[in-house]
Amino acid sequence: MTELIGTSAAMQTLRHQIARVAPTPLPVLLQGETGTGKDLAAQAIHTASGRTGAFVTVDCAAISAGVLESELFGHTRGAFTGANHAREGLIAAADGGTFFLDEIGELPLDAQTRLLRLLENHTFRPVGAQHDRRVDIRVIAATWRGLHERVADGSFRQDLYHRISVVELICPPLRERRGDVELLMAHFFALAAERQPRHPPQLSPAAKRHLRRWPWPGNVRELHNVVDYLWAMTHGVVDMADLPRRLQRPLPEVSDASTVLVHADLPYAEARRAWLDHFQERYVAAILDANDGNVSAASRASGMDRRSIQRILKRVTSGPVLK
Numbered sequence: 001m002t003e004l005i006g007t008s009a010a011m012q013t014l015r016h017q018i019a020r021v022a023p024t025p026l027p028v029l030l031q032g033e034t035g036t037g038k039d040l041a042a043q044a045i046h047t048a049s050g051r052t053g054a055f056v057t058v059d060c061a062a063i064s065a066g067v068l069e070s071e072l073f074g075h076t077r078g079a080f081t082g083a084n085h086a087r088e089g090l091i092a093a094a095d096g097g098t099f100f101l102d103e104i105g106e107l108p109l110d111a112q113t114r115l116l117r118l119l120e121n122h123t124f125r126p127v128g129a130q131h132d133r134r135v136d137i138r139v140i141a142a143t144w145r146g147l148h149e150r151v152a153d154g155s156f157r158q159d160l161y162h163r164i165s166v167v168e169l170i171c172p173p174l175r176e177r178r179g180d181v182e183l184l185m186a187h188f189f190a191l192a193a194e195r196q197p198r199h200p201p202q203l204s205p206a207a208k209r210h211l212r213r214w215p216w217p218g219n220v221r222e223l224h225n226v227v228d229y230l231w232a233m234t235h236g237v238v239d240m241a242d243l244p245r246r247l248q249r250p251l252p253e254v255s256d257a258s259t260v261l262v263h264a265d266l267p268y269a270e271a272r273r274a275w276l277d278h279f280q281e282r283y284v285a286a287i288l289d290a291n292d293g294n295v296s297a298a299s300r301a302s303g304m305d306r307r308s309i310q311r312i313l314k315r316v317t318s319g320p321v322l323k
Contacts, residue, residue, distance in 0.1 A: 004040055005187050008177035009294050014041065017169050022048035027119065027164045029104075030142040032171030035221030038142040039102060041171055045140060046098040053097025053137070056090050061106040068111055070127050079128025091124055095135045104141040104164065105150055109157065115139075116160045139164065174216040174223060175313070178293025181212050184220060188227035201230050204239045213289065214247060284312045 004015060021028060022045045030038040039057065046055045063071055070079075074089030091099060101107070107115065118124045119139060123132040141164045150156035174181065189200040203211070216222055226244060234242045241248070284298070288309075291297040295313070299306040 004037060004044055005184050006177055006180035007183065008180045008292060009297055010172035010177045011180060014169060014171065018044050019048060021045065021167050023050065025138055026166045028140045028167045028169060029165040030140065030169050030171055032144065033173050033219055034144050035219030036171040036173055037220050038171050039100070041169065042100045042140045042142060049098065049138060051097050051138060053095055054093060055098045055100065056094035057100045057102060058090050059102045061103040065108045068108060069114065072111065073114065073124050073126050075127035076129050083128070089126060091118065091135060091137065092133065094137045097137065099137045099139050101139065101141040103143060105143045105145040105147055105156060112157045112160050116157060116163060119163045174219045176293060176295050178212050178288070181223065182208065184223055185227055188224050189231065192228065192231040201234045201236065201238045204237055206240050207238050207243060210240060280312050284309055288313070
């Protein structure tokens with residue numbers, strides 16, 4: 001996927017925020033769960049920024065601490081054993097463009113200190129060099145971790161956190177924009193057709209309804225993988241039995257919210273709480289389904305607090321299946 005796909009309110013908000021911040025030189029911190037498209041949001045900011053330099057990405061979690069500083073800042077010849085040639089680092093390669101630090105929470109403290117200096121002075125020093133080098137880069141960082149917790153335990157510098165989080169943008173999870181599921185699937189089927197031209201599979205009403213209500217813990221990345229599976233393994237109409245096995249678990253059915261469950265084997269207080277939990281779960285499932293899975297829209301329509309909806313939704317998607 002090379003663009004941010006979706007017409008939900010959450011995605012429209014994100015695109016609007018990107019359009020506002022892109023022309024500025026401000027650092028941006030993208031937060032969101034794994035698979036929500038933080039890299040695509042960073043690319044979108046760069047594209048809309050008008051910067052003429054390269055978009056350079058470094059995955060902080062994928063580079064070992066021993067070579068990270070050399071990868072980022074470069075090194076001179078003879079700076080360390082095995083440095084037979086000078087090497088330009090990724091920061092220098094991003095001069096005039098955008099430097100994207102994915103999973104910045106994994107950055108070692110030594111590298112954090114040097115990155116802070118880069119953000120403050122727009123200068124850096126290659127490993128082994130005697131002089132600083134000036135660069136013009138825009139820094140975007142991304143994380144799925146709570147950086148507040150890492151600041152609290154001392155593994156992430158507080159001053160660096162404040163420097164990279166001048167603007168914080170949230171990449172919403174797919175379960176909060178379920179109305180985008182079919183649009184994303186159509187997009188991924190089109191990409192698959194470019195690789196292997198043929199008619200895309202067609203989803204049965206039951207399969208379509210199930211996929212729209214699936215909690216998608218792996219977010220858009222998980223959905224993309226499901227589409228690739230269906231492209232490879234199915235033809236014609238896709239029914240429930242054709243879905244990957246992990247997706248065939250039944251989900252709570254939305255029924256008449258007035259249904260009363262009588263738990264005569266429980267004390268009154270416990271039976272009342274069990275009935276109320278059941279009602280809340282059915283009601284939240286119904287109001288979310290009516291608002292394309294958008295929590296903010298469901299909150300406005302129902303008059304419920306957004307946090308209450310999210311708490312009940314978490315109980316539905318992680319707890320036992322309702323009968």
